[in-house]
Each structure stands twice: as C-alpha cells, then as structure tokens.
Amino acid sequence: MIVEALTRRMNAHPTDSHTMERYLETGGYEAARGAITKTRDELVETVKESGVIGRGGAGFPAGLKWSFLAPARPAYLVVNGDESEPGTFKDRQLLERDPHAMVEGIIIAAVANEVHHAFVYIRGEYPKPARRVQQAVADAYAKGFLGKGIFGGDYDLDVTVHLGAGAYICGEETALLNSLEGRRGEPRLKPPYFPAAKGLYMAPTIVNNVETISNLPYIFGEGVDWYKGLGHEVDTGTFLMSISGHVNKPGNYEVVHGITWRELIYGVAGGIRDGKELKAWVPGGASAPWFVPEEHLDLPITKDETGKQGSMLGSGAVIVMDEDTDMVAAAERLVRFFAEESCGQCTPCREGTTWLDLILQRVLHGGGREQDIDLLMDVSDNISVGLGWPPKQTTICPLGPSAVSATLSLVKHFRHEVEEHIGRGTPVTISGVSS
Ligand SMILES: Cc1cc2nc3c(=O)[nH]c(=O)nc-3n(C[C@H](O)[C@H](O)[C@H](O)COP(=O)(O)O)c2cc1C
Numbered sequence: 143m144i145v146e147a148l149t150r151r152m153n154a155h156p157t158d159s160h161t162m163e164r165y166l167e168t169g170g171y172e173a174a175r176g177a178i179t180k181t182r183d184e185l186v187e188t189v190k191e192s193g194v195i196g197r198g199g200a201g202f203p204a205g206l207k208w209s210f211l212a213p214a215r216p217a218y219l220v221v222n223g224d225e226s227e228p229g230t231f232k233d234r235q236l237l238e239r240d241p242h243a244m245v246e247g248i249i250i251a252a253v254a255n256e257v258h259h260a261f262v263y264i265r266g267e268y269p270k271p272a273r274r275v276q277q278a279v280a281d282a283y284a285k286g287f288l289g290k291g292i293f294g295g296d297y298d299l300d301v302t303v304h305l306g307a308g309a310y311i312c313g314e315e316t317a318l319l320n321s322l323e324g325r326r327g328e329p330r331l332k333p334p335y336f337p338a339a340k341g342l343y344m345a346p347t348i349v350n351n352v353e354t355i356s357n358l359p360y361i362f363g364e365g366v367d368w369y370k371g372l373g374h375e376v377d378t379g380t381f382l383m384s385i386s387g388h389v390n391k392p393g394n395y396e397v398v399h400g401i402t403w404r405e406l407i408y409g410v411a412g413g414i415r416d417g418k419e420l421k422a423w424v425p426g427g428a429s430a431p432w433f434v435p436e437e438h439l440d441l442p443i444t445k446d447e448t449g450k451q452g453s454m455l456g457s458g459a460v461i462v463m464d465e466d467t468d469m470v471a472a473a474e475r476l477v478r479f480f481a482e483e484s485c486g487q488c489t490p491c492r493e494g495t496t497w498l499d500l501i502l503q504r505v506l507h508g509g510g511r512e513q514d515i516d517l518l519m520d521v522s523d524n525i526s527v528g529l530g531w532p533p534k535q536t537t538i539c540p541l542g543p544s545a546v547s548a549t550l551s552l553v554k555h556f557r558h559e560v561e562e563h564i565g566r567g568t569p570v571t572i573s574g575v576s577s
C-alpha cells in the first residue's frame with residue numbers, strides 16, 4: 143500500500159538526502175543531462191504519456207498544460223511551493239529532504255518549455271526548506287547544472303528562489319505571479335490571464351507544484367512504463383498524501399491511488415486513536431467537501447471517483463475527525479481560515495465568508511437562531527450559485543467557494559448537530575453579530 147519512488151532516497155538516507163553528494167550518488171541529474179538533448183515536442187510528449195497530473199490541487203495533466211504554452215518568448219517556469227492549505231504538508235518534506243529532485247525537475251521542465259529563467263516560490267513560514275533549496279540551487283550552479291551552458295552545452299538556465307510573506311492566497315497561481323512581480327497577492331481574472339498565455343510579466347508561464355516537478359526526474363530517469371506501472375491505471379505514478387487529525391500515525395505517505403479510504407485511514411494511518419470511531423474526513427485539503435464513513439469508506443481513492451462523489455483529492459491532504467469532534471466547531475474553524483485569508487477583491491467572498499463565519503460562531507457559542515441554517519445556505523448560494531460540485535463561482539478565484547464546502551458538508555451530514563447547538567443555545571453577541 144505504501145510505495146517508495148519519490149520517498150526512496152529520503153527513507154534510505156534520512157540524514158543527508160538533501161545534499162548534492164547523496165543526490166549524485168543515487169543517480170541524480172542523469173535524467174536532466176539526457177533531457178537537454180531532446181526537443182520540446184519529445185519532452186512534452188513523454189510527460190503527456192506518463193499521465194502525471196498536477197499535485198497542487200486542480201489535478202490538471204502536466205503534459206497538456208505544457209502543450210498550451212503560448213509560442214511567444216521569453217517564457218517562464220514558476221514552481222509553486224506556497225503550500226498554505228490547512229492539512230497540507232507534503233511539499234515541505236520534498237523541499238527540505240529532497241530539494242535536488244525539484245531542481246533537476248526544473249531543468250527538465252525548463253528545457254521542455256524553452257524557459258531560461260525559472261522561479262521557486264516558497265511559503266515564508268518554511269525557513270528550513272527554503273535554506274535547503276537555496277543551498278541546492280547554489281550547489282547546482284557550482285556544478286554547472288545551472289547557469290550558462292548547463293551540462294557543458296549551450297543551454298542557459300537561471301533559477302531564482304523567492305520567499306512569500308505568509309498569505310494563503312499567494313498559492314493561487316495568478317496571485318503568486320502578482321506577488322513575484324512585487325504587487326499585492328491578488329488573483330487575476332481568467333480569462334484573459336491564464337498563465338500559459340499571460341503569466342509572469344505578461345509572458346507565457348508554466349506554473350507547477352513542487353511535487354509535480356519533483357516527479358519529472360523519475361519519469362525521465364526510470365521511464366514512462368516504470369512510472370505508469372507504479373500507479374493506478376488512470377491516476378498514474380504515486381501520490382504524497384498528508385494525513386492529519388485523529389489517527390494513530392499522522393504523517394506524509396507515498397501511496398498509489400485505487401486503494402480505499404478504509405485502507406488509507408485504518409491501514410496506512412493506523413486507524414483512529416484511542417480506539418474511537420471515525421466520524422468524517424476531509425479528503426483533499428481544507429477546501430474539499432467532507433466524506434463520511436457510511437457513504438465513502440470503501441470507495442477507491444481516485445480523482446474520478448472522488449469527483450463523482452462531490453469532492454476532490456486536491457492537494458492530497460486528509461484531515462480525519464473522530465466521534466468526539468464537534469462538527470460545528472470544525473466547520474467554523476475551516477470557514478474562519480478562508481474568511482481571514484480572503485484577499486478582499488470580490489464582495490461575495492470578502493463579505494460572504496465573514497458572514498458564514500460569524501453565523502457559525504453564533505451557533506457554536508449558543509446564540510444560534512432557527513433560521514440560521516437557511517441563512518447559511520443563502521449566503522453560501524451567493525458565493526457559489528446552485529451549491530453544486532464543482533462549484534459555480536461568483537468570484538475571481540475558488541477561495542470563496544472553499545468556505546462553502548465546509549458549510550455545506552456540515553449541513554448535509556451533520557444538520558442534527560447544528561440543530562442541537564441551536565436548541566440548547568443561550569443568546570450571546572459575537573464580534574458585532576447579535577443573536
Ligand atoms: C486559494 C488557492 C490556493 C492554492 N494554493 C496552492 C499551493 O499552495 N500550492 C500549489 O501548488 N497550488 C496551489 N493552488 C493551485 C494553483 O493555483 C495551481 O493550480 C497549481 O500551482 C498548478 O500546479 P500543478 O498543475 O502542478 O498542480 C491554489 C489554488 C487556490 C485557488
């Protein structure tokens with residue numbers, strides 16, 4: 143169930159997997175050395191064939207994204223290491239423990255997309271991973287793997303490492319590009335600002351997640367057949383899943399899709415702590431609608447099946463909640479996160495996420511009113527019209543609808559808990575909202 147591809151070096155060499163010496167000793171940079179002799183078409187085709195999908199949340203096929211890159215040059219590559227979604231901590235491990243895999247992946251992706259300047263955008267609260275990446279980049283320059291005429295050839299490639307300032311919204315690719323340009327980290331409208339057409343400095347830009355890029359040395363080094371052979375027939379390769387919450391063994395696990403949620407939670411993560419019952423879990427990062435054992439425990443973990451069930455695998459973050467969890471409190475905490483992180487450009491998100499949070503706080507703290515469930519639904523419908531999945535947006539980016547996911551999940555699966563809170567309430571005033 144647990145497999146080792148991306149994590150092989152880290153597991154075998156726990157103290158120095160991040161060093162150039164260890165990376166070279168374990169076959170490092172050979173895939174990039176081979177890739178620079180190939181054409182853009184050959185490289186893009188290989189990535190398409192591998193079936194690797196983006197690991198940043200949307201699950202978009204990487205090869206297809208690369209093939210959309212507009213022909214104008216210069217073009218840029220930006221690696222997204224912002225990783226601020228609650229429950230997600232897989233990129234941290236890759237940046238800290240295996241930074242050379244990402245640097246080698248950058249070389250491959252840069253050559254494939256005719257890019258001569260790549261950027262790595264790292265979450266500001268990740269100082270150690272950032273230091274390791276900076277060291278890896280410096281070591282790669284020293285070896286001639288980056289800079290002028292990489293690997294002794296005629297291809298030039300520079301890499302800039304940039305630290306964010308701790309805003310979740312800067313993980314959204316267009317907000318990230320604004321932030322890199324020195325502007326406020328606010329998402330851009332798509333269209334017209336699809337990064338592949340109008341990205342960094344309005345030039346064609348590929349934005350890929352750290353894990354997506356870190357897969358490339360394996361795809362090119364070991365071959366497409368090996369890579370596909372590792373995984374599920376549709377969701378190829380392996381996935382790093384961050385499991386947190388009330389399990390016995392929280393952590394990052396490299397798994398292949400196709401196993402069931404039961405196998406993941408009870409097998410890989412060691413089951414629910416203190417022998418408690420499982421109550422619900424968030425299957426793919428804080429923005430994903432929740433799953434419950436009665437309906438979802440024996441379903442296979444695949445992108446398609448999770449989508450059919452009205453949720454998503456997103457960034458691979460699984461947050462497990464046991465029978466003692468107060469689901470109103472859980473929803474309120476998630477919604478508060480999104481309300482606090484809203485960039486404020488769109489009224490339905492800026493106002494709506496705050497209203498959702500204030501209503502949930504009121505319910506949680508005993509001031510709930512009977513009509514609050516309808517009010518929650520009404521506000522949610524104004525952020526995400528029709529309340530369907532995938533969400534229809536009235537907003538520039540999906541952050542607003544992310545707050546709706548937790549709210550709808552609460553009302554859909556745990557309405558009785560909201561009603562219980564309201565039933566036993568005594569009126570209070572929370573942050574200016576009187577009951
Ligand atoms: C609010 C928000 C936050 C996001 N945060 C991240 C993040 O921290 N890291 C990431 O890789 N993608 C994040 N994404 C997704 C990116 O916009 C983008 O789809 C991704 O970086 C593309 O890489 P991939 O195709 O390799 O997945 C976020 C999206 C949204 C809407």
Ligand code: SF4
Pocket residue numbers: 311328329483484485486487488489491492537538539540541542
């Ligand atoms: S949805 Fe929210 S975070 Fe996204 S652009 Fe609009 S206000 Fe900003």
